[in-house]
Amino acid sequence: MIFVGELSDLPPGESARVQGEVAIAVFNVDGELYAIDDTCTHQDASLSDGWLEGCAVECPLHAACFDLRTGRPSGPPAKKPVRTHEVLVQDGTVYVRESAPVGADAPVNEVV
Amino acid sequence: MTTGEIAASTEGENLPESLRETLPGHYYTDPGIFRAEQAAIFEAQWFCAAYGDDLARPGQFETVQIGRESVLVTRGRDGAVHAYLNVCRHRGARLCTQERGEVRRAFQCPYHAWTYSLDGKLVSAPNLTAMPDVDRARFGLHRVHVREWLGYVWLCLAEEPPSFEDTVIGDVTARLGTPDAIVGYQVADLKLGRRIEYDVKANWKQIVENFMECYHCATIHPELTEVLPEFADGLAAQYFVGHGAEFGEDVEGFTVDGSAGLEPIPGVSQDQDRRYYAITVRPQVFINLVPDHVIFHRMFPLSADRTLVRCDWLYLPEVVDSGADLDRSVELFHRVNQQDFDACERCQLAMDSRSYRDGGVLVPSEHHIGEFHDWVRQRTG
Numbered sequence: 001m002i003f004v005g006e007l008s009d010l011p012p013g014e015s016a017r018v019q020g021e022v023a024i025a026v027f028n029v030d031g032e033l034y035a036i037d038d039t040c041t042h043q044d045a046s047l048s049d050g051w052l053e054g055c056a057v058e059c060p061l062h063a064a065c066f067d068l069r070t071g072r073p074s075g076p077p078a079k080k081p082v083r084t085h086e087v088l089v090q091d092g093t094v095y096v097r098e099s100a101p102v103g104a105d106a107p108v109n110e111v112v
Numbered sequence: 113m114t115t116g117e118i119a120a121s122t123e124g125e126n127l128p129e130s131l132r133e134t135l136p137g138h139y140y141t142d143p144g145i146f147r148a149e150q151a152a153i154f155e156a157q158w159f160c161a162a163y164g165d166d167l168a169r170p171g172q173f174e175t176v177q178i179g180r181e182s183v184l185v186t187r188g189r190d191g192a193v194h195a196y197l198n199v200c201r202h203r204g205a206r207l208c209t210q211e212r213g214e215v216r217r218a219f220q221c222p223y224h225a226w227t228y229s230l231d232g233k234l235v236s237a238p239n240l241t242a243m244p245d246v247d248r249a250r251f252g253l254h255r256v257h258v259r260e261w262l263g264y265v266w267l268c269l270a271e272e273p274p275s276f277e278d279t280v281i282g283d284v285t286a287r288l289g290t291p292d293a294i295v296g297y298q299v300a301d302l303k304l305g306r307r308i309e310y311d312v313k314a315n316w317k318q319i320v321e322n323f324m325e326c327y328h329c330a331t332i333h334p335e336l337t338e339v340l341p342e343f344a345d346g347l348a349a350q351y352f353v354g355h356g357a358e359f360g361e362d363v364e365g366f367t368v369d370g371s372a373g374l375e376p377i378p379g380v381s382q383d384q385d386r387r388y389y390a391i392t393v394r395p396q397v398f399i400n401l402v403p404d405h406v407i408f409h410r411m412f413p414l415s416a417d418r419t420l421v422r423c424d425w426l427y428l429p430e431v432v433d434s435g436a437d438l439d440r441s442v443e444l445f446h447r448v449n450q451q452d453f454d455a456c457e458r459c460q461l462a463m464d465s466r467s468y469r470d471g472g473v474l475v476p477s478e479h480h481i482g483e484f485h486d487w488v489r490q491r492t493g
Binding site for chain 2: 038
């Protein structure tokens with residue numbers, strides 16, 4: 001498991017970037033936490049710097065949108081999905097469990 | 113004297129008591145002098161760039177030419193106005209080419225997609241995460257100093273701006289006699305009723321000088337002189353301190369035909385009622401105050417012989433929202449503007465004539481323009 005930080009440091013609307021096998025972005029969408037690969041599949045940009053739109057993040061460079069639940073892009077310019085990862089909250093601390101297959105659905109985790 | 117001989121030049125020391133010298137003609141045409149003015153005046157002083165209501169929402173922006181720089185002005189998510197040099201920090205591309213517009217979240221360079229937040233920070237760029245040593249604040253857009261006053265956005269490109277109170281507010285105070293005299297007009301609370309832009313083929317100093325004197329009023333401003341009969345004497349409101357030109361006896365309001373104006377601004381005092389005040393805020397703002405509206409001119413000097421003038425007519429918000437007919441109110445000063453700018457363009461044509469090589473003369477009612485010339489010369493050397 002990858003340590004992300006204290007939940008209190010990741011309020012709704014905010015994101016964090018952590019290093020797994022590759023960089024992973026963690027988002028707090030109105031209290032629900034999501035994690036996806038941080039690098040946009042279109043061009044090397046950090047999605048944690050992107051803009052949250054509901055349950056999607058928009059890449060700050062060329063506006064590719066990725067669904068945080070599935071990792072799938074909503075349309076061009078990105079064509080390939082990003083991986084999604086499981087997020088766990090234990091005693092107010094946020095962790096990510098890096099998953100393997102690209103495009104696999106990861107469960108949504110309620111904040112406890 | 114043979115015909116065709118040019119009369120002796122009007123050198124300062126030879127002038128009769130009544131006359132004073134102007135600037136020589138080339139001050140109005142020489143690109144080198146214009147560059148010096150850009151550097152030492154427009155990039156050094158407070159410059160009134162934008163109207164606050166034109167940047168009402170976060171992400172609304174305007175680009176303005178100040179001296180030699182293009183400046184990007186926008187409103188941030190924090191509600192404050194921010195201004196930046198309109199240059200990408202990566203390879204120097206002009207960031208925004210539009211004169212005005214609105215971005216949702218960020219300004220992005222169209223060249224390599226370096227992306228800046230509304231508060232100027234570098235938020236994203238291709239491969240940026242592979243360059244962890246790049247500080248995003250340090251490589252944010254270069255900031256320009258911002259002040260908001262009278263509902264307008266004033267910028268200063270100098271690293272150490274002059275005191276806003278001493279310069280901008282100082283000019284208003286010097287004209288009106290007290291810093292409180294403008295307060296009652298509630299300028300920041302007024303609303304834009306009409307805006308007219310004038311592309312004037314004249315040097316910016318022609319426009320300032322014209323605005324400062326009224327020797328021309330009886331000749332070129334019949335409508336204005338009808339409303340303000342004392343202007344026929346040739347003494348501008350700006351000739352005095354704290355003087356407002358009084359409306360004519362039969363005049364009901366500051367309108368093209370002297371008919372009634374709009375609802376008066378409640379804060380205007382008894383002694384300011386039925387009077388017209390005019391203020392020059394150096395280097396590029398003129399403000400006219402009348403009981404029911406405020407006329408606010410911003411000049412954007414584009415080259416030695418071209419100046420864009422943006423003129424706003426501001427009224428009480430309820431007047432504008434009611435859809436009241438502003439035509440007769442606006443028409444008076446719109447005509448004055450056209451008459452003035454025609455005159456400025458007529459002078460500009462002659463600035464390179466050998467007849468005007470050493471300049472012309474100022475009559476007594478224009479002598480105070482000499483202070484403006486001194487102000488320009490002190491700064492440009």
